Amino acid sequence: MTSFNFQLIIDYLPYFFKGIIYTIGFSIASIALGTVFGLLIALGKMLPNKFLAAPFKGYVGLFRGTPLLVQILVINFGVVPLVLGKSNSIVAGILALSLNSSAYIAEIFRSGIQAVSEGQGEAAATLGLSPNQTMLHIILPQAVKIILPPLGNEFISLIKDSSLASVISAPEVTYWAQAMNAQYYRVWEPYLTSGLIYLILTLSISSILHSVERRLAVND
Amino acid sequence: MTSFNFQLIIDYLPYFFKGIIYTIGFSIASIALGTVFGLLIALGKMLPNKFLAAPFKGYVGLFRGTPLLVQILVINFGVVPLVLGKSNSIVAGILALSLNSSAYIAEIFRSGIQAVSEGQGEAAATLGLSPNQTMLHIILPQAVKIILPPLGNEFISLIKDSSLASVISAPEVTYWAQAMNAQYYRVWEPYLTSGLIYLILTLSISSILHSVERRLAVND
Amino acid sequence: MIRVEHLQKKFGNSEVLKDINFKVDENDVVVIIGPSGSGKSTLLRCVAKLENATSGDIFFNDTKMTEEDHKLCELKGKLGMVFQHFNLFPNLTVLQNITLAPILVKKIEKKEAVEDAKYLLDLVGLGEKAGAYPHSLSGGQKQRVAIARSLAMHPQLMLFDEPTSALDPEMVGEVLQVMKKLANEGMTMIIVTHEMGFARQVSNRVLFMDGGHIVEENTPDELFDHPIHQRTQDFLAKVLV
Amino acid sequence: MIRVEHLQKKFGNSEVLKDINFKVDENDVVVIIGPSGSGKSTLLRCVAKLENATSGDIFFNDTKMTEEDHKLCELKGKLGMVFQHFNLFPNLTVLQNITLAPILVKKIEKKEAVEDAKYLLDLVGLGEKAGAYPHSLSGGQKQRVAIARSLAMHPQLMLFDEPTSALDPEMVGEVLQVMKKLANEGMTMIIVTHEMGFARQVSNRVLFMDGGHIVEENTPDELFDHPIHQRTQDFLAKVLV
Amino acid sequence: SKMKDANSSKASNKTIRVLTYANWNPFEYLKNGKLVGFDVDLIKELSKEAGYKYTIKNASWESMFTQLQQGKADVGISGITITSDRGKTFDFSDPYFVSRQSIVVPQNSTVKSASDLKNSKIAVQTGSTGQEAAKKLFGKDNSKILATQSGVTFQMVMHGQADAAIGDNTNNEKFIENNKGNKLKIVKDDKAFSPEYFGLMFPKGTSYKKSYDKALKKLIADGTYQKIYKKWFGVTPNTKELSKFK
């Protein structure tokens, strides 16, 4: 390695800061949307009626089965222009990341919901709770506690995958790392910097989830 | 899209077949190793002694927190040559994919193990089973049943991530899709073909896991 | 109030309930007794619509309970059940376990629901455990919370599946007292129990089940003192020593 | 065989066991009675090393059971426990539930273990359920499997936590018969139970617990007929009616 | 020929490790799984002339740079443009190819030259010399210069997300030739885009630069270079352009 040039990083810091804002924005928006969509798809996939469940199964198969990069490009060049009249890399990025992660999150929710003992649903049913109320107040709180570790996996993947939005020129962290690499023909400075930023972001989210886990474990 | 040229795909089929062998080989080897490592790391992370658990926590944080691409490059150009004396893209690819996925799989195992009721471990302990026997015969079988859906997520991610091995010139499916793209300056033919291959592979693994799930659900 | 007609229940190939017919009128207290595995729990679960019968009908207040019934939930709220295995909600405190359904289903004011819950907790001797989580309760304490939770919905019909089996004798007496009080107040109840003395005092009808059949049905005095069938005689001989 | 000295157990700030002292000799059958929440289950769990005592010592065959004991597993195999809540292994059939520990821990031939298991299943009246999974059993059936599973290890000391609480009276008799037979064969046992008649017949010592204390300890005849403490008298007055 | 023998026997114990990123037809790409292209033929002849054995390996663009920087390979040939920035980290041979950027726009576009692109959105490939050229023309911090992957630049123009793409002319021509229905055209502007020169890239301070420079001069002089050029580009090169490099 030739000598590491900190001055280059300092020069690029303003761009990286801008990039962090975008990356965090992408991540938070997509985590929120992806979790909501994922829950709905999990519920859809568990419908007892096979025909009603089929489209949800197809959704999961398709979004897990194809590359996120392709999904981003198709949504950016195909879906978003159709709806908004023109491409918008921010909207397309968030949409693609949410839809993609929701397929994975759906399976995680499904595993947690199925792990809650049947007796819980039966007790709620005899108390007159509707299936929705049972899900919301009884099953989900217990399921979420179980699935926090794999949810953490998914959120972390999502943060890192947000770097793919650079391909549609969304100015997030990786976009600027690539720009810096292109400008100076240096590999280490830009990619170590962006790597460090992702590491900090993912460690933050996993420590948040760990503390939620600890809090929930108290009534075990 | 300009007219789709099937002849190009047919010409490239032998290479795609070779690529499929590699992709499947990478995937199966990494799934197997990643699952074993993941289980060990999960057990390590759950050690009651904080100091003993710390390295496992660090491992998970590091491998989830840094880009797989970087891990592949470091393992290919740094770790493997150190051990084998020279780079080997197959060994490096499998190693990187296994180590990376094991960090995610560890968290999945942890969630499943924690979801098995405490009474199970207590009953096993009073019967004189050692902690290892309890884990192997009582806790794990029940945990695996719970975590099949998120494990499916991880296996699917792994199959798709194996495409990153193309960066160290491992001749798997994506490598040949890129080669085809470079040779003909065509986007749709190579990438739709490779996309279809990945879709088939991921749908196969998820249908295998679904049938295992159904089989295990019988004694519910 | 409730009428069961030609009820049959199969699990796979094994027929667990065979042509069950009986009626429970308002203010009835019906006790079901019988050996282990005779189908008592399964029958209660069918009445509570937790299992779908393989064939036969169940009528609640002369309305047939069908699978598709949109009002099933509403119906279920009028029908309380206390389980053999408690099934408390581990994510909620004792108080929240009890107030959840009244607030959500009956739309009762939270303050009112809490007051009622505290009254019920005192009734089952657990006034000081309102803020505890289920995991920290002893077996007997859990069962008492489960009873209080069911009572909080003030249902028209209560189903009890061995509600005192996890209680110590001292507590059994107190819980049976509560149930007796409910009976006197006119609550309709179906109780699976092995407390023969209690059955005799509180019930106006006893069903004896064996092998998925209702073998014999009578007033408690008649059934306990003059059982007709050989199987009933054998069972009671062993039990009443 | 087992000696408990100054045992104290706290959960957070609540002291559940307070300065417990007692001894169980070989061939002893000790029954523990007491109201709900008095600490009976917690005491058994401390003896079985499922809970770590806050302070005090437990000796098994004069060896102090410490947390670090490498032989704890081995020790535990000599000490069977039947739980209030069964804790059957849902991933294994009834037969596998029973044979698992003999095969893994005692290294008994599979054939032999299966034979023994079948004998024990017949003993508890479940010969035909060998291939079933726990989920398909009734409450009483589950409890009987749990008892057979413990017996299969032929432990030196058996701990029973209300082993008959989920059984119907008919089955209670049969299980108590088994336990009586075990006692006659010289099995050392500590039993938490509410079956006072059984306690009188089978035990040579009764401990009465209340509020985390051993309030009174005596032979069954003395304790049931001439209880010394007011609290014991009150409890027995309610229970023995 | 005696001289040549001596030369090769002297150097035959030396094996040069060559890296390329086989993703650019006709410079280097995989044809039916085999590494072919202008650069591949050239390095073969150059090595033979310089008296080296060589191995050539396919690597990704970035790992090619990394490996050269770490001395894990001896030379990179992959249509690499000689720039002063790269020159700080690597040594370059004398130029062996002259290339220019061109503009890709929709067929109905009125763009005639680079200056018409002021205030337009321009798609470029990340890290390419096209990006460099765009920045030089329209400003370093111009947020209207959209960096993306190769291939996607054309998609951006087709879908209106960018008004034009700037990239290597060889590349642009090949793409348009192979994707006729895409309704794109090329606009050349030799005044705006100064020529670029490709060179072999060596780790800093290498000893091989000299022998490869010598070999290149020899191949140009004896016509081998022109033969290879004609084979891959269909035209005869104007070798005088190479010497304009300073």
Ligand SMILES: Nc1ncnc2c1ncn2[C@@H]1O[C@H](COP(=O)(O)OP(=O)(O)OP(=O)(O)O)[C@@H](O)[C@H]1O
């Ligand atoms: N899900 C199931 N699948 C298969 N068989 C079942 C299932 N549930 C119950 N059974 C069987 O049905 C029979 C009746 O069970 P049930 O629980 O109704 O008995 P019970 O009269 O309540 O017994 P206990 O007094 O022991 O609780 C038993 O033989 C049991 O094994």
Ligand SMILES: Nc1ncnc2c1ncn2[C@@H]1O[C@H](COP(=O)(O)OP(=O)(O)OP(=O)(O)O)[C@@H](O)[C@H]1O
């Ligand atoms: N994990 C725990 N955390 C906090 N408190 C606990 C915990 N486990 C038990 N307790 C409390 O300890 C006391 C004794 O409980 P224990 O289960 O030993 O009673 P018990 O005598 O077995 O009662 P029962 O006859 O109802 O089973 C109870 O008040 C209970 O609430």
Ligand SMILES: [Mg+2]
């Ligand atoms: Mg039952």
Ligand SMILES: [Mg+2]
């Ligand atoms: Mg207890």
